[in-house]
Amino acid sequence: MQGLIPILQLIIAISVLIILHEIGHFAACRLFKQDVDEFGIGFPPRALRLWRQQGTIKIGSTTVITPRGHRILLDIEKGMWVDAITERRSDEQYYLEKISVLNPETADLELKREQVEDKVHFRGEITETRMGTLYSLNWLPLGGFVKPKGEGDPSVPDGLAVASPWVRIGVFAAGPLANFIIGILLYAFIVMQVGMPAHVYVAEVSQDSPAAAAGVLVDDVILTVNGQEVTTSNEVRQIIYDNLGQPLEMTLERGTQTLTTSMVPRNPPPEDGAIGILMDHIVEPVSLWRAIPLGAQATYNQAMLIFTIPSEIIRGALSPEMARPVGYKGMYDMYHDVRAEDPLPQTAVNVNVIGFFAMISVSLGVFNLLPIPALDGGRILFALPEIIFRRRIPIEWQNAVNFVFFMGLILLFFYINILDFTNPIQLP
Numbered sequence: 001m002q003g004l005i006p007i008l009q010l011i012i013a014i015s016v017l018i019i020l021h022e023i024g025h026f027a028a029c030r031l032f033k034q035d036v037d038e039f040g041i042g043f044p045p046r047a048l049r050l051w052r053q054q055g056t057i058k059i060g061s062t063t064v065i066t067p068r069g070h071r072i073l074l075d076i077e078k079g080m081w082v083d084a085i086t087e088r089r090s091d092e093q094y095y096l097e098k099i100s101v102l103n104p105e106t107a108d109l110e111l112k113r114e115q116v117e118d119k120v121h122f123r124g125e126i127t128e129t130r131m132g133t134l135y136s137l138n139w140l141p142l143g144g145f146v147k148p149k150g151e152g153d154p155s156v157p158d159g160l161a162v163a164s165p166w167v168r169i170g171v172f173a174a175g176p177l178a179n180f181i182i183g184i185l186l187y188a189f190i191v192m193q194v195g196m197p198a199h200v201y202v203a204e205v206s207q208d209s210p211a212a213a214a215g216v217l218v219d220d221v222i223l224t225v226n227g228q229e230v231t232t233s234n235e236v237r238q239i240i241y242d243n244l245g246q247p248l249e250m251t252l253e254r255g256t257q258t259l260t261t262s263m264v265p266r267n268p269p270p271e272d273g274a275i276g277i278l279m280d281h282i283v284e285p286v287s288l289w290r291a292i293p294l295g296a297q298a299t300y301n302q303a304m305l306i307f308t309i310p311s312e313i314i315r316g317a318l319s320p321e322m323a324r325p326v327g328y329k330g331m332y333d334m335y336h337d338v339r340a341e342d343p344l345p346q347t348a349v350n351v352n353v354i355g356f357f358a359m360i361s362v363s364l365g366v367f368n369l370l371p372i373p374a375l376d377g378g379r380i381l382f383a384l385p386e387i388i389f390r391r392r393i394p395i396e397w398q399n400a401v402n403f404v405f406f407m408g409l410i411l412l413f414f415y416i417n418i419l420d421f422t423n424p425i426q427l428p
Contacts, residue, residue: 006332006335006336006339007332009335010328010331010332010335011141011142013357013360014142014143014331014360015042015141015142015143015144017179017182017357017360017361017364018142018143018144018364019041019143019144020178020179020182020361021143021175021176021178021179021364021365021368022039022143022144022145022146022175023178024174024175024176024177024178024179025146025148025171025172025174025175025178026039026146027174027178028170028171028173028174029146029148029160029171031170032163032167032170032171034148034149034158034159034160034163034167034171035130035133035148035149035158035159036133036146036147036148036149037133037134037147037148037149038133038134038135038136038145038146038147039133039134039135039136039144039145039146039147040135040136040137040138040144040145040146040147041135041136041137041138041144042137042138042139042140042141042142042143042144043138043139043140043142043143043144043145044138044139044140045138045139046136046137046138046139047136047137047138047139048136048137049134049135049136050135050136050137051068051069051134051135052066052068052069052131052132052133052134052135053068053132053133053135054066054067054068054132055129055130055131055132056128056130056131057076057096057126057128057129057130057131058126058127058128058129059082059084059122059123059124059125059126059127060111060122060124060125060127061127062094062113062122062124063093063094064084064086064094064095064096064122065093065094065095065096066096066131066132067095067096067097068132076099076101076126076129076131077126077129078126078127078128078129079125079126080101080102080125080126081101081102081104081107081109081123081124081125081126082099082100082101082102082122082123082124082125082126083099083100083102083121083122083123084096084098084099084100084121084122084123085097085098085099085119085120085121086119086120086121086122087118087119087120088115088118088120094120094122097119102123108123109125110123111123111124112124128157130149148160148171150162152395152398152399152402153395154395161395165383165384165386165387165392166387168379168380168383169380169383169384172376172377172379172380172383173369173376173380175365175368175376176364176365176366176368176369176376176377177365178365179361179362179364179365179368180299180303180361180362180365182358182361183295183298183299183302183358183359183361183362183365184292184295184296184298184299185292185295186295186354186355186357186358186361187294187295187296187298187299187355187358188288188291188292188294188295188296189291189295189354190295190351190354190355190358191286191290191291191294191295191298192285192286192287192288192291193349193351193354194283194351195283195284195285195286196283196284196286196290196294197231197232197233197281197282197283198231198281198282198283198284199221199222199223199231199253199281199282200221200222200230200231200232200233200235200236200279200280200281200282201219201220201221201222201279201280201281201282202216202217202218202219202220202221202222202277202278202279203218203277203278203279203280204218204277204278205217205218205276205277205278206272206273206276206277208276209272209273209275209276209277210263210264210265210266210274210275210276211263211275211276211277212276213263214250214261214262214263215261216250216252216261216263216275216277217254219254220252220253220254221252221253221254221282222236222250222251222252222279223251223252223253223258224250224251225239225240225248225249225250225251226239226243226248226249226250227249232281233279233280233281236279237279240265240273240274240275241265241269241274243265244265244266244267244268244269244274245264245265245266245267246264246265247262247263247264248262248263248264248265248275249261249262250262250263263275298358299358299362302359302362302363303362303365303366306362306363306366307366309323321426322426324416324419324425325416326416326420326425327413327416327417327418327419327420328417328420329417329420329421329424330416330420330424330425331360333420333424333425334356334425335353335356338352338353338355338356339352339353372405372409373398373401373402373404373405373406374402374403374405374406374409375405375409378402378405379398379402382398
């Protein structure tokens with residue numbers, strides 16, 4: 001049972017990240033006043049119809065408001081003949097109470113409108129359906145989906161396929177944007193937990209080293225190196241190693257004193273480093289408003305790193321084996337290693353785990369923005385000619401290309417997951 005806990009944690013976390021991606025699409029549809037036929041948790045086949053929002057149908061030319069819920073409106077579609085019992089309320093609107101579909105081969109298909117007290121009985125053809133979003137629970141638990149009205153069918157009035165290209169781009173881009181926002185918030189949370197390096201101080205000095213000869217002591221705070229202000233050990237290290245074998249000036253703070261000393265970094269550096277010191281940081285707490293820009297910077301850096309992977313492989317700076325995508329087992333292997341790492345001291349949660357899911361969220365955003373048909377980036381790509389050339393790629397071509405690439409992505413998905421077992425990713 002203990003071994004199932006990390007598996008369930010990973011499944012739930014990835015599902016939440018995918019559902020948040022879909023919530024981005026859903027929110028954009030709401031913003032641009034595009035109807036959504038269905039918001040599904042999990043992937044089909046459908047297990048349960050959870051709820052349906054209030055909507056409208058037209059019986060003939062009469063608009064009838066449909067109730068919230070799901071049982072009264074199962075599969076009502078345009079063109080069906082129905083019997084409907086409605087209530088006309090004080091706002092002069094008709095509210096549906098009961099509806100049944102007529103069999104066109106046996107029923108009397110004549111328009112009817114009868115009023116008995118406060119109830120109105122309609123018989124007629126459904127000429128328009130805007131029944132509100134159906135919320136469903138589906139059998140495959142990983143993720144979810146949003147089904148905008150008329151997404152791939154330009155014959156549907158007011159559907160997404162006939163919306164302006166800017167609206168379609170906004171809807172398609174909103175999913176990856178949601179993943180980037182989650183990445184920003186998670187990275188900001190990490191920054192708030194661990195704080196920001198404010199100063200670098202000397203934690204240890206090796207005997208007979210250039211630093212020892214220059215009089216550097218433990219707990220000295222490093223202010224500048226060769227005139228450059230430094231706040232992280234990486235900055236100090238970079239300057240030192242850029243000046244191997246050359247005189248190096250360092251300004252230190254010792255108690256209330258500020259002093260300057262010089263040394264020559266050893267070339268080549270021995271085991272204890274070029275000048276023989278071990279560095280650590282003095283950190284300071286970070287407020288939410290400072291952490292969010294830092295989280296945005298971390299998200300941007302990771303996204304750019306992912307985008308540059310192909311060029312790094314071509315340059316030979318990165319091996320294809322290290323850059324290959326991973327499936328669910330590969331993610332589990334990575335997650336297992338992350339959970340096994342010691343949490344940082346003085347943090348309320350394991351920020352290594354939070355960082356892992358921030359990385360997954362940003363990766364989902366980048367992957368979905370790739371200009372590949374069937375992905376959000378591919379759908380955005382199809383909308384661009386309409387903006388640039390005022391000519392639209394026929395929707396039939398778009399649907400066909402999206403279908404072919406979707407099947408290809410499914411095959412790639414299975415291949416990657418099989419590869420996780422036959423050639424597991426090598427973790428450092």
